[in-house]
Amino acid sequence: xxxxEEFRATVREWLADNLSGDFAALRGLGGPGRxxxxxxERVEWDRHLAAxxxxxxxxxxxxxxxxxxxxxxxxxxxxxxxxxxxxxVSHFGEELLGxxxxxxxxxxxxxxxxxxIRRVEELWCQGYSEPGAGSDLASVSTSAVLDGDxxxxxxQKVWTxxxxxxxxxxAVVRTxxxxxxxxxxxxxxxxxxxxxxxxxxxxxxxxxxxxxxxxFDGARTPRxxxxxxxxxxxxxxxxxxxxxxxxATLGQQVGFRRELDTLVSLARDTGVLDDPVIREKLTxxxxxxDVMRWHALRTIGxxxxxxxxxxxxxxxxxxxxxxxxxxxxxxxMTTPDEGMSEWQRLYLFSRADTIYGGSNEIQRNIIAERxxxxxxxxxx
Numbered sequence: 001x002x003x004x005e006e007f008r009a010t011v012r013e014w015l016a017d018n019l020s021g022d023f024a025a026l027r028g029l030g031g032p033g034r035x036x037x038x039x040x041e042r043v044e045w046d047r048h049l050a051a052x053x054x055x056x057x058x059x060x061x062x063x064x065x066x067x068x069x070x071x072x073x074x075x076x077x078x079x080x081x082x083x084x085x086x087x088x089v090s091h092f093g094e095e096l097l098g099x100x101x102x103x104x105x106x107x108x109x110x111x112x113x114x115x116x117i118r119r120v121e122e123l124w125c126q127g128y129s130e131p132g133a134g135s136d137l138a139s140v141s142t143s144a145v146l147d148g149d150x151x152x153x154x155x156q157k158v159w160t161x162x163x164x165x166x167x168x169x170x171a172v173v174r175t176x177x178x179x180x181x182x183x184x185x186x187x188x189x190x191x192x193x194x195x196x197x198x199x200x201x202x203x204x205x206x207x208x209x210x211x212x213x214x215x216f217d218g219a220r221t222p223r224x225x226x227x228x229x230x231x232x233x234x235x236x237x238x239x240x241x242x243x244x245x246x247x248a249t250l251g252q253q254v255g256f257r258r259e260l261d262t263l264v265s266l267a268r269d270t271g272v273l274d275d276p277v278i279r280e281k282l283t284x285x286x287x288x289x290d291v292m293r294w295h296a297l298r299t300i301g302x303x304x305x306x307x308x309x310x311x312x313x314x315x316x317x318x319x320x321x322x323x324x325x326x327x328x329x330x331x332x333m334t335t336p337d338e339g340m341s342e343w344q345r346l347y348l349f350s351r352a353d354t355i356y357g358g359s360n361e362i363q364r365n366i367i368a369e370r371x372x373x374x375x376x377x378x379x380x
Contacts, residue, residue: 008075015083018048030087031255033349035162035210042086046120056094056118063102063110064118070300077251081258092162093117093124097170100240104228113168113189125163127171127190127214128237130156137172137237139181142216144173144188149223151175151188153196153216159356163199163212166192172237175230185233187240189225196220205348206340241358242306249296249309253289256313259320259346260285267327281323288316307363314353314360321350 001009019027023045029037049055057073059065068076088094098117101110116122130140142155153173163169169190176184192199196219201209228236264282267273273282292312299309324343325332332344340348354360368374 004071004075007072008079011076011079012083014052014054015079015085018052019083019085023048026086027084028086030089032353033204033206033208033210033345035087035089036208038086039089039165042089043120043123045086046088046090050119055090055120056098059098059102059114059118063098063114074250074297074300078254081251081254084258089162089165090117090120090123092126092166092170093122093168096126096240097124100170100227100236104236104239106224108224109189109227122168123162123166125160125166125169125192125212125214126240127157127160127169127173129159131158137234140172140174140185142171142173143177144175144186145177146223147220150220151223151225153188153190153219153221155216157214157216158212159202160199160212160214161210163192163214164201164209168192169197169214170227170240172233175233179231182234184231185237186230187227187233187236188221189227190216190219190221194219206345249313250293252313253293253296256292256317256320257289260289263320263324263327263343270327272327272329278323278326281326285316285320285323288312288319292316307358307366310358311360311363311367314357317353318350321347 022041026038026041026045030039030042046055053066054076056063056065057068057076058070059067061067066072094117098114101113105113113122117124127142128137128140130142132139132141140155142153142157144151144153146152153171155173157163157169157171160169169192171188171190172185173188174184175186179185190197196217198215198217200213200215202211202213203209204211227233260282264273267278267282272278292309295312296309299306321343325347328343332341332347335341335344365377369376
């Protein structure tokens with residue numbers, strides 16, 4: 001048995017032993033569109049993981065991580081998904097802000113924020129999108145001005161995942177009056193529990209409300225809680241987005257495979273699989289999933305590859321939701337007395353897959369401009 005196989009066996013055994021007792025009921029809960037499910041219990045599960053050293057695997061040991069190589073992190077995410085362990089609640093802190101601070105933060109920022117992220121004692125949200133600046137991050141208008149030793153922040157963010165439960169927000173704001181586009185932006189760390197911050201959940205078609213509007217009305221944060229240089233927030237924000245699409249996507253694909261297998265079983269049980277058109281679409285979905293996996297493995301750590309990966313999985317998953325409605329037929333058009341079915345919820349929420357986390361249009365622009373060297377898109 002190789003060292004990697006031994007690591008896989010260790011992860012699998014630990015998950016089997018620990019997803020028991022009260023934690024057993026958490027299997028399969030949470031995730032996009034379902035973040036409301038057993039949230040407090042999932043926080044406790046994350047803290048249980050942390051106590052056993054299973055959080056922040058890729059962080060260097062000096063910052064409390066394991067310094068695990070990429071292949072071990074891939075194995076962990078795959079086994080975590082295969083065990084149907086609950087969706088993590090600390091993604092924004094552990095996978096996005098933590099690596100950003102390790103790479104670009106000050107020693108004081110790392111000392112203050114990394115330990116509570118690793119222990120899942122403080123949760124974070126991401127303050128990027130605004131009503132007038134969705135995927136076009138350079139158009140943000142939320143501003144911050146210095147008042148003595150504090151930044152005073154005014155503006156609005158939207159589609160802010162889990163803002164209603166986060167203690168902190170990493171936000172891109174405009175700190176230079178009159179600046180435009182990428183210039184004059186700064187990356188601030190802002191406490192959420194203060195009078196100048198209000199959060200309004202956005203109810204989705206699926207019934208959940210993990211997305212929020214966040215209003216900053218004179219909110220304050222200390223002057224030294226800028227990551228990187230004042231005015232250099234664009235580069236920091238891009239670094240964070242680079243961490244967003246890492247090895248976790250391979251665990252996500254294990255969940256996709258489970259969904260596809262379940263849909264094939266449903267088609268077989270209902271006789272729909274005998275339809276050659278449906279059978280061909282399910283076969284193509286299987287092939288697409290295999291292509292997605294090999295592409296993700298080949299391009300881990302490559303910024304351009306991450307944009308392609310986002311395009312591939314988002315369109316594939318949205319297509320799976322549409323295919324599920326074809327398999328269900330007329331039954332997909334009615335809502336049972338007990339509420340929306342899992343397939344209906346998948347179909348509705350997957351419509352957003354090609355928008356959140358960087359829309360299809362933005363990903364194609366990144367590929368065109370940064371990889372293919374095509375002219376930049378004309379802007380008014």
